[in-house]
Amino acid sequence: MSDVSQVTTHVLDAAEGLPARDVPVTLAVLRESAWVTVADAVTDDDGRVATLGPARLEPGTYRIVFDTGRYFTAKGRPTFYPDITITFALTDSEQHYHVPVLLSPFAYSTYRGS
Numbered sequence: 001m002s003d004v005s006q007v008t009t010h011v012l013d014a015a016e017g018l019p020a021r022d023v024p025v026t027l028a029v030l031r032e033s034a035w036v037t038v039a040d041a042v043t044d045d046d047g048r049v050a051t052l053g054p055a056r057l058e059p060g061t062y063r064i065v066f067d068t069g070r071y072f073t074a075k076g077r078p079t080f081y082p083d084i085t086i087t088f089a090l091t092d093s094e095q096h097y098h099v100p101v102l103l104s105p106f107a108y109s110t111y112r113g114s
Helices: 068-074
Strands: 007-013 024-031 034-042 060-066 084-090 097-104 107-110
Touching: 007 060, 060 097, 084 097, 084 107
Parallel strands: 007 097
Antiparallel strands: 024 034, 024 060, 060 084, 097 107
16 A cells, blocks of 8 residues: 555544544445445544555545544543545546545534645
8 A cells, every 4th residue: 555545534623623533434435336345544643544545546436434433432522423424426546535524523524625
């Protein structure tokens, strides 16, 4: 695996104003009617995952699942969202896709980053 994958992510805990470290993350691709796991990772001390799958992926429909329930349980905090699933279209195998998440126990937001 390369130093940086084609798909990366970053999770910021907005309630604490700090990176969300140790969030389990799974990248999967839709093959016919089933999701197939491409990679699993955990956010680092900076809340980032730079090695989430290979350097190049085929175009298709992908999703990233963030295990926010495990993250908040470890912190002793309740959450309304036990996981966050973000589904996106990877249309160009030459582009980088960064999918950041701004997280709190009762809300989240995302966008296509750079």
